[in-house]
Amino acid sequence: MSNLENEVIENKKISMKEAFKLIRPSKSAIKVGINGKNKRTFRDWLWDYPNNVVEFFKKTSPLSFIFIFTVLGLGIFSFFRSNIFADLVTSEKTQIFVEGNVGAISSFNPLYITQNVVDSDIQALVFEKFIEISKDGQPKEKIAKDWVVSGDGKTYDFTINLDHKWQDGVPLTIDDVIFTFEIAKELYTEYGDDTIGASLGDVTVNKISEDKLRFTLPESNATFFEAVSVYIVPKHILERIPVTDIAFNSFTRYPLGSGPYEVYRSEPNVVYLKASEYYWVNPKIETFIYRLYSDYDALESAFRNGVLDAMGGTDSGSMSFVNEYSGYLVKEIPLDSRVRMIFFNTRKEKFENKDLRIALNHITNKELLLEQTNLSASISNGPIAKSSWAYSEKNVVTYGYDPVKAQEIFKNAGYTRNENSGYYETEDKKVLSFTLSYYDNNLNNRIANSLKDIWKDEGVVLNLEPLSYTQLTQEIVATRDFELLMYEVETTVDPDQYNLWHSLKSSYPDLNLSGYSYERVDILLEDARRSTKIETRKSSYALFQKYLTQDSPVIFLFNPNYTYVYKEGIQISDIGNINYPYQRFEDVAYWSK
Secondary structure, three states: OOHHHHHHHHHOOOOHHHHHHHOOOOOOOOOOOHHHOOOOOHHHHHHOHHHHHHHHHHHHOOHHHHHHHHHHHHHHHHHHHOHHHHHHHHOOOOOEEEEEEEOOOOOOOOOEOOOOHHHHHHHHHHOOEOEEEOOOOOEEEOOEEEEEEOOOOOEEEEEEOOOOEOOOOOEOOHHHHHHHHHHHHHHHHHHOOOEHHHHOOOOEEEEEEOOEEEEEOOOOOOOHHHHOOOEOOOHHHHOOOOHHHHHHOHHHOOOOOOOOEEEEEEEOOEEEEEEOOOOOOOOOOOEEEEEEEOOHHHHHHHHHOOOOOEEEEOOHHHHHHHHHOOOEEEEEEEOOOEEEEEEEOOOOHHHOOHHHHHHHHHOOOHHHHHHHHOOOEEEOOOOOOOOOOOOOHHHOOOOOOOHHHHHHHHHHOOOEEOOOOOOEEOOOOOEOEEEEEEEOOHHHHHHHHHHHHHHHHOOOEEEEEEEOHHHHHHHHHOOOOOOEEEEEEEOOOOOOOHHHHOHHHOOOOOOOOOOOOOHHHHHHHHHHHHOOOHHHHHHHHHHHHHHHHHHOOEEEEEEEEEEEEEEOOOEOOOOOOOOOHHHHHOOHHHOEO
């Protein structure tokens, strides 16, 4: 560097970049490199990157600018579609409630019968029922505000409340109510869909006036109030859709009801709902965000990160992490309406003999099963819950854990226990084994693996067949192609179990999954639902419980408890007397934070 350059640097404050410019070689400098030419490195390009970038875009325009704006546009669009943006928008409101649950969306259309708790929850937030059934089985007013039953129990006249409105502001009318029942019947009878019309096929519905309608039954039916305890759907929306397309229409994800909340965004893992401005009372919670998780580990992560105001589920063992935190309240409600069973497929030759079914009941240690799976539940021994007025303890035949009795039955059936392997075998060394099919999730896997170990200790091999929801419903339940099926069913508050055990209900979509058939049980179930006299029904159900448990077409496992966790300071309604988890939302319009 020359003395002049040194003097300039010393006497003038210049940038490092300017200093380096001063020491650039002159044009007369000797050129070095291959063939005497400069070799421009990546480092050199980075040093002068602003000019290089500008030069690049000048040479490649307009394509480069189109590319940039396309990327920016896609980024902005993705952000506006993201959950982060939706949460930012909704966070401006003062009343936001975020609930988390494990599960997946199937359909929010309430015309179709569902065992999916997620669907049931959203339907309860969006729609209103014609009538509701109380904990003790009595009808309560909803859209219908009054009713009169004829002396012979064949005619029901209902008066509806005309103050209800759909979430688009259109008034709810008697025509909506009639449409709901008629379209459900048509979907069931004409197209074979599993709808709420299944129990109304032979019932006629007539309009009497602008606020009255009449149901006429061919014979009295004590379960009729249960049959009409359904959500009402809007005629002006669904009548535009071809009947065959109703199950696949966008209504299944963006339903319109007359309930307290309206779906304004629906994604596979989150449903956003806003308070309906047309509901008869203004909901205090302005935005309800319902988040879905694939398993309880993901739910736990969301809880620990403070994302949730509340969460619920029937797997109390997987929710025990809440005990590590303060500031939360826990409600635990017994669900007598739900019973988990292992169905024997009595269509299979090996299960035609009830003695084998009884022996498998005797090796099933239910107390140990609940202990190993860390579940909060009550052991079940029969088809009707102990809390029901129809329960008959003296008529229920129970099969407690009794391996000695089981060994005796197995021996009579041609199976002896091999002292070396520990398994029951036939004379030609065929091991006593069965395959259990079930829906593949964390809870079911825990139960199935525990059951497998329990049976292994008792000398019986249990092969496990975990299945996806589609496989279970379409390949197993629909075709009845299984040996053993672990399944949890939801019963009505009324003790009627015609759909579960009557021989005419052994094909899909009905729920006599075991294929159980006994003429005396059929008659008892028919008599019990025809009679409106409580004592007559009690007598019929007592004998029904006796014959069914004697035949043992299933292993009754347990009735689960529902656990609901929510932050202190949040005001919710009393949920101690609910029959089903979704009923926690009955007074959700009054909830507040």
